[in-house]
Amino acid sequence: MGAIVAFIAVIILVLIVLAGTGAANLHFLLGVIIPYLTFVTFTIGVAYRVVKWGRSPVPFRIPTTAGQQKSLSWIKDSKLDNPSTTTGVIGRMGLEVLLFRSLFRNTSSKLYNGSIFAHKWEKWLWMGSLAFHWSFLIVLIRHFRLFMAPVPSLLHLIEAFDGFLQIGSPGIFVSGIILLGAVSYLLFRRFYIPQVRYISLTSDYFPLFLIIGIALSGILMRYFIKVDVVSAKELIMGLLTFKPIIPKGIGVIFYIHLFLVCALFAYFPFSKLMHMAGVFLSPTRNLANNSRMKRHVNPWNYPVKVHTYEEYEEDFRGKMKTAKIPVEKE
Amino acid sequence: MANIKLPKPEELSKIDHKPPQKRWMDTPAEFKQGMYCYGAKGKNLSAVDFPNARDWSPDDKDWKLPENWKEIVLEGMKERLGKYRSFHIFMDICVRCGACADKCHFFLGGGDPKNMPVLRAELLRSIYRKYFTASGKMLGKVAGARELTEDVLKELWYYYYQCTECRRCSLFCPYGIDQAEITMIGRELLNLLGLNTDWISGPVANCYMKGNHLGLEPHAIKNNIDFMVDDIETITGIKIEPSFNRKGAEILFVTPSGDLFGDPGIYTCMGYLMLFHELGLDYTWSTYASEGGNFGFFTSMEMAKRLNSKIYAEAKRLGVKWILGGECGHMWRIINQYMDTWNGPADFLEEPVSPITGTRFENAKATKMVHIIEFVADLIKHGKLKFDPGRNDQFKVTFHDSCNTARGMGIFEEPRYIIKNVCNNFYEMPENTIRERTFCCGSGSGLNAGENMELRMRGGLPRANAVRYVHERHGVNLLANVCAIDRAALPALMDYWVPGVKVAGVHELLGNALIMKGEKERTTDLRGDALPGKEGNEDA
Numbered sequence: 012m013g014a015i016v017a018f019i020a021v022i023i024l025v026l027i028v029l030a031g032t033g034a035a036n037l038h039f040l041l042g043v044i045i046p047y048l049t050f051v052t053f054t055i056g057v058a059y060r061v062v063k064w065g066r067s068p069v070p071f072r073i074p075t076t077a078g079q080q081k082s083l084s085w086i087k088d089s090k091l092d093n094p095s096t097t098t099g100v101i102g103r104m105g106l107e108v109l110l111f112r113s114l115f116r117n118t119s120s121k122l123y124n125g126s127i128f129a130h131k132w133e134k135w136l137w138m139g140s141l142a143f144h145w146s147f148l149i150v151l152i153r154h155f156r157l158f159m160a161p162v163p164s165l166l167h168l169i170e171a172f173d174g175f176l177q178i179g180s181p182g183i184f185v186s187g188i189i190l191l192g193a194v195s196y197l198l199f200r201r202f203y204i205p206q207v208r209y210i211s212l213t214s215d216y217f218p219l220f221l222i223i224g225i226a227l228s229g230i231l232m233r234y235f236i237k238v239d240v241v242s243a244k245e246l247i248m249g250l251l252t253f254k255p256i257i258p259k260g261i262g263v264i265f266y267i268h269l270f271l272v273c274a275l276f277a278y279f280p281f282s283k284l285m286h287m288a289g290v291f292l293s294p295t296r297n298l299a300n301n302s303r304m305k306r307h308v309n310p311w312n313y314p315v316k317v318h319t320y321e322e323y324e325e326d327f328r329g330k331m332k333t334a335k336i337p338v339e340k341e
Numbered sequence: 342m343a344n345i346k347l348p349k350p351e352e353l354s355k356i357d358h359k360p361p362q363k364r365w366m367d368t369p370a371e372f373k374q375g376m377y378c379y380g381a382k383g384k385n386l387s388a389v390d391f392p393n394a395r396d397w398s399p400d401d402k403d404w405k406l407p408e409n410w411k412e413i414v415l416e417g418m419k420e421r422l423g424k425y426r427s428f429h430i431f432m433d434i435c436v437r438c439g440a441c442a443d444k445c446h447f448f449l450g451g452g453d454p455k456n457m458p459v460l461r462a463e464l465l466r467s468i469y470r471k472y473f474t475a476s477g478k479m480l481g482k483v484a485g486a487r488e489l490t491e492d493v494l495k496e497l498w499y500y501y502y503q504c505t506e507c508r509r510c511s512l513f514c515p516y517g518i519d520q521a522e523i524t525m526i527g528r529e530l531l532n533l534l535g536l537n538t539d540w541i542s543g544p545v546a547n548c549y550m551k552g553n554h555l556g557l558e559p560h561a562i563k564n565n566i567d568f569m570v571d572d573i574e575t576i577t578g579i580k581i582e583p584s585f586n587r588k589g590a591e592i593l594f595v596t597p598s599g600d601l602f603g604d605p606g607i608y609t610c611m612g613y614l615m616l617f618h619e620l621g622l623d624y625t626w627s628t629y630a631s632e633g634g635n636f637g638f639f640t641s642m643e644m645a646k647r648l649n650s651k652i653y654a655e656a657k658r659l660g661v662k663w664i665l666g667g668e669c670g671h672m673w674r675i676i677n678q679y680m681d682t683w684n685g686p687a688d689f690l691e692e693p694v695s696p697i698t699g700t701r702f703e704n705a706k707a708t709k710m711v712h713i714i715e716f717v718a719d720l721i722k723h724g725k726l727k728f729d730p731g732r733n734d735q736f737k738v739t740f741h742d743s744c745n746t747a748r749g750m751g752i753f754e755e756p757r758y759i760i761k762n763v764c765n766n767f768y769e770m771p772e773n774t775i776r777e778r779t780f781c782c783g784s785g786s787g788l789n790a791g792e793n794m795e796l797r798m799r800g801g802l803p804r805a806n807a808v809r810y811v812h813e814r815h816g817v818n819l820l821a822n823v824c825a826i827d828r829a830a831l832p833a834l835m836d837y838w839v840p841g842v843k844v845a846g847v848h849e850l851l852g853n854a855l856i857m858k859g860e861k862e863r864t865t866d867l868r869g870d871a872l873p874g875k876e877g878n879e880d881a
Contacts, residue, residue, distance in 0.1 A: 012364075016483060060433075067426040073678050073749075075511045075519060077777045080751030082704045082715050085722060086758075092777070093751040095704075107515070113440075114515045118773050120443045120803070126354030126838075128449065128806045130773035136440060140515070207439040209360035210459050212485040214476075215437050281476055286516055289434035294427045295517035300677075300751060303708045307682050311424060315643055316390070317650045318549050320629050320658055326550070327559050327628075334560035336585045336628060 014202070017216035021224050024274055028267045041266050042246055043255040049273040056280025061288050070309040072302040075295040077116075095301045107296055111141055136200070143193035147222075149173060149186040150229075157247050181233060191226040194219060214282055221275050228268040238262035345375045347794045350837060354802070358443075360454040366467065366487055370455070370496035372399060375795030377499060378538035378788070386535055388546035389644060393535030399498065404491075410534050411489055415472055417530045422473065428526050431518045432469045435459065441510035441520070446781050447503055450802035455500050458510035458520040464497055465527050498536050501527040503796060505785035506639075506671075507744035512777055524786070529641045537640060540790035544636040548648050552631040553598035559585075559628035565601045566626070569611045576869075578861035581618045583626060586659065590625035591696060593656045596667025596713075597634040599825035600846075606828045608867045609668060609846030612855075616717070616848065619726070619857050620697055624665065630655035633672040634825060639787035646683040649675060652710075653684045663693035664710040668846050670785065670824035673712060674749030681708045698723040714823055714847065718755040721762050728854040730765045732863065734873045736819040736843075737766040738850070739811050741804065741831070742779035743824035751777075756823050756847050763854035768815040774807035784830035797830065798837050805838035812839050820844050 031037035078089025092112075094100045106112040119133035152169060156162045174182040198219045201211045232238050242258035243265055249256040279285070291297065324331070324338055331338050361368070377399055386394035395405050407413065422429045442457040443449060454460055463485070470477030470486035477486030487493065504524040511519035531537070544554035551558055557565065563585055570581050584590065594617070600610040617624055630651040637644035656664050666676060681687065690709035693702040700719045702711045720726050740760055746752045753776050760767055774780050783800025811817040820831055820842055831844040853866045864875040 013483075064426055064429055064433075067423055067429045069426045070424065071679055071682055073427065073519070073522065075508055075517055075748050076751035077512055077748070078751055079753050080704070082702075082752070082755065083700070083719055083722070086718075086754045089751070107517075111515055113513055113517065114438075116513055116778075117440050118444075118513075118778075120449055122356060122358070122449075126350070126356075126802065126806065127809075128803055130771070136438065140438070204439065205359050206442045206454065206457060207437070209365065209454055210437045210439060210442075210457065210463065212437065213483050214485060281474075283434060283436045286434040286436055289430050290516045292426060292430055293434075293517040294430075295511050295519045295522075302678055302681060303676070303705045303710070304703065306686055306707045309682050312683065315647045315650070317647050317654070320651075320654060323552060323629050330558055330560045331586075331628070334563045336559050336563060337587065 013211055013213040014216040016213045017220050020217060021220040021271075024221075024271060025224065025267055028270045029263065032263045032266050038257045038266070039255075041270055042257050043250065045270065045273050046250055049277045053276040053279055057285070057288060060280050060285055061292075064289065064292055068310045069294050069298070070311060071294075072298050072300075072307040073294050074298045074300045076300050080300060094299050095304070096299055100297060100299050104291065104297055108290060111137055111144075114140060135196075139193050139196045139200070142189050143197060146186045146189040146193060150184075150190055150226075153184065153186065157244050158251060160244075160248065179234075184233075187226060187230055187233070191223070191230065194222045194226060198223070218275065218278070218282065218284060221271055221278070225268065225271045225275065228264055228271060232262070232264045232268055236262065236264050238265045345792055345794070347375060347798065347837075350798075353795070353798060356450065356452045358448070358452045365454060365460060365463075366482065369492045370499045372495075372499060373795075376793060377502060377796070378540050378790045378793050381535065381537035381539055381542035385539075385542040385546040386537065389549050389647070391535060391537070391542070391640075391644075392533055395535060397535065399495075404495070404536070406491075406494075406534055410494070413533050414489060414494070414530050417533050418469065418473070421526050421529065422469075425522075425526065427519065427522045430516075431462065431523055432466055432473075434516055435462065435466070435518055437463075438515065440513050440515065441518075444509050444513050445520075446505075446507070446509070446783055446803045447796070447800045450783070450799035451796075455496075456503060458504075461500050461504060462518070462520055462523050464493075464500060465523060468493065494534075494536075497527060498531055501531065502538060502788065503800075505744070505781045505783065505788055505800065507781040507785060508748040509744065509778070509781065512748060525638075525642070528639065532640050532644075538787065538790070541636050541639050541787035544787075545640060545644060545648070548632050548636065552627075552629050552651065553601075554632055554634060554636055555598045555602050557598060557601060557631065562601060562626070562628050562631055565607075566610070566614070569607055569614060572867075572869075573611055573615060576863055576865055576867065577615070577857055579615075579618065579857055579859060581614050583614060583617070584624075585626045585628055587625035588659050590623055590659060591662050592622065592624040593630070593652075593659060593661040593664045594624050594626055594667070595630055595633045595652055595664060597669040597672055597825035598632050599634070599829055600667060601631075603829070605832065605843070605845055605849065605868075606825055608849040608852070609828065610848075611867050612846065612848030612850075612852030613667060613713070615852045615855055615857060616726075619855060620720070623696070625659060625661070627655045627659070633666055633669045635672060635675050636787050638671055638675060645675065645679070649680055650684045652680070653687055656687070656709075657689050662691040663705075664690070665713055665716060666710055667713055668823040668825065668848060670743035670745040670826055672745075672825075673752070674745035676708060676710050677750045680710070695719055697725050712752060712755075714752060714755045714759065717848075717851065718758050721759060727856040728763050728851075729856055730763050730854050732853045732866065732872055733764040733850050734766070735866070735870070736764060736845075736850070737768065737815060737817045738764045738819045738821050739768050739770055739808065739817045740775070740847075741770075741782070741808075741820055741822045741827060742776055743822060743827055744779060744781050744785060746823060747777055747779045752823075753777075756821075759847055759851060760821055763850050768811045768817055770807040770811050774803065780804040780807065782824075782827050782830045782834065784834075785826055789826055789830045794833070798834065801830070801834040802838065805834050808835065808842055809839045812842055818842055821847055821850060823847055
């Protein structure tokens with residue numbers, strides 16, 4: 012149900028472009044106005060969300076400790092999984108963001124012969140996610156060749172690596188293929204694993220279909236329905252230099268690709284995609300486990316009503332004296 | 342409701358993990374006997390000034406909610422979104438990847454899809470979306486949002502008291518989303534309406550008025566310890582004289598009151614008493630701060646702080662130098678992650694130094710509170726204690742890491758080091774079930790009542806399973822731990838799933854093995870059972 016709504020939503024986005032580039036002749040809207048609006052929505056939206064999170068304080072130091080604490084000098088502490096220093100926290104966060112440390116730990120637990128559990132290392136989600144995020148990043152970086160003149164040498168290097176297969180002309184970029192494969196896997200597991208299907212919302216399927224649309228249109232554009240790359244770059248450079256122009260004859264597929272990318276970025280700040288920024292602020296991951304060593308202050312700490320010792324002694328003085336327990340007032 | 346039947350293990354272990362066809366939002370919670378606790382009593386709620394104090398039962402149709410209950414919950418959510426970055430972020434960034442789903446012991450042992458941590462969180466997230474996000478307000482169900490109705494509130498209550506706040510899900514979550522944090526805040530919201538359980542609110546009221554969960558009055562604490570002292574004398578021939586509320590002692594000792602009452606907690610307590618006597622430690626018990634645990638933590642942060650305040654207050658009144666804490670789970674999460682922030686700074690205390698070895702406990706220099714397991718590991722390393730591990734040869738031991746000391750602190754090596762010094766036979770459970778990946782006893786966070794036994798047995802199944810593995814493979818017959826709730830909850834779990842396995846605190850094993858100056862030849866262990874090779878010598 013959620014998947015169908017999400018799929019239809021992406022199809023509608025494509026149809027809008029077809030209508031816009033066809034009869035309606037809305038090239039300026041699709042090629043200039045919407046990209047600008049998207050940029051504004053994305054930057055302001057993300058900044059707004061992050062600032063809003065940042066406004067909520069972190070009253071308590073609550074890291075999830077995933078290894079040995081720092082205690083006695085002869086016991087080796089786990090510096091990355093249970094960091095006690097800022098350096099350790101940076102390391103932990105680095106592992107989390109770059110290599111998905113927590114997901115790497117993933118196990119699957121299945122019941123055998125009635126009541127025997129087997130907990131096994133489950134690497135597919137970790138591999139799929141890692142492949143997806145890294146290939147997406149490389150594809151994104153590769154696109155900077157369209158935003159920059161001259162193209163920096165680092166980009167040439169990345170392209171050289173990415174195109175190492177050297178098949179056909181234009182050469183195949185592995186990252187695009189991996190991206191499409193990985194995002195399809197992430198979609199597939201949402202259908203295939205009953206528990207994941209049960210928890211999936213429209214907002215889980217929508218970005219997946221959108222990204223599949225982006226990857227497909229990109230691949231089509233590069234290898235099959237060729238577009239005029241020089242004109243495409245002209246359009247983009249026009250946007251960047253605030254002298255927007257609409258070169259003729261770039262091809263519909265380019266506008267579909269661009270519009271879906273805009274949809275993704277405009278949707279970003281309103282959605283779970285904000286996990287990209289949120290992970291850095293997650294209090295169970297970005298704090299050192301040092302609250303017995305170093306005082307952590309809660310900015311909204313307030314005095315509370317307590318039952319004092321004096322009140323307690325009032326209640327039990329007789330019994331305490333009989334039991335020969337010392338008291339303050341005889 | 343007095344006779345809630347617990348199904349047989351064979352029946353209970355038939356678990357279907359496949360979710361139903363019908364969508365979860367369209368499926369209201371079905372209250373299943375044996376899966377939830379009795380409602381709180383009015384007198385216990387009013388003892389600590391909790392709102393909407395009244396006698397109430399979850400079985401009733403009418404939960405006697407205040408007129409404006411919805412407003413109270415939504416206002417409470419708004420306040421907490423602004424107070425806790427954790428809550429705010431955890432409401433926003435979940436991608437529903439499902440990595441947490443089969444990490445929860447309640448889902449594994451019960452199969453109810455709403456016990457998948459992600460879905461338990463979605464119960465609250467769906468309300469958050471409806472009232473606090475633009476997409477939820479506009480798109481409703483399509484955006485995963487839903488109205489807060491009385492049925493939804495009941496569902497929240499049912500499932501937020503089916504979470505032991507063990508944090509296992511947060512270990513596996515790629516963003517560290519912690520259901521314990523969400524459960525804690527969810528329970529705070531429920532407590533704004535007086536929706537607590539009898540098993541939690543009773544101990545909270547006791548602890549507030551009398552100093553401990555069990556409601557032991559000062560003379561009763563002394564009596565209980567005197568009984569243990571007598572038993573120790575019978576077993577070792579040594580007379581111990583502990584002190585209570587003594588001013589000027591060097592160290593204040595605080596342990597969960599579960600150690601003062603009932604089997605097998607008292608054997609752990611006997612271990613403490615023997616150890617301190619053997620060291621000649623200058624320490625005192627307190628009858629006012631006679632609770633290390635904190636059931637307030639299972640109601641609201643404020644209540645937890647109110648109960649916790651007694652520890653520093655008493656340390657100050659007695660003029661001790663530092664505080665030593667006994668074996669407990671959530672107590673140590675609180676001391677490690679909350680106490681100083683709530684009730685510190687403890688600038689009236691000194692940085693803890695072991696009077697026996699001179700070791701400075703740098704890791705506790707702000708809170709000034711040392712875990713007894715750290716304290717003892719240091720003593721053993723310095724050769725200050727003599728053991729006869731043969732006196733534990735009747736046991737084949739495995740060790741259960743408590744959730745809170747595992748994932749809210751990280752104390753893994755110290756207890757193992759002690760056990761290996763005091764026992765000859767130690768076997769680890771499978772690696773995916775220990776240390777940071779440990780499985781909960783199924784009864785934490787105030788769920789160790791009697792009326793919810795089915796829930797407890799289901800939740801404890803993954804833990805019991807791992808014990809059964811070492812029981813069958815190595816003949817393990819003793820499950821050691823460092824937590825009072827474990828000692829209260831695991832015996833029932835073992836009897837149900839793995840009969841023949843006993844439960845003991847690490848200090849019980851230490852007490853058995855500890856060679857004390859001037860002791861007579863022991864013929865029994867602390868439980869009064871004959872030692873190996875001494876079976877004929879028992880006193881009648």
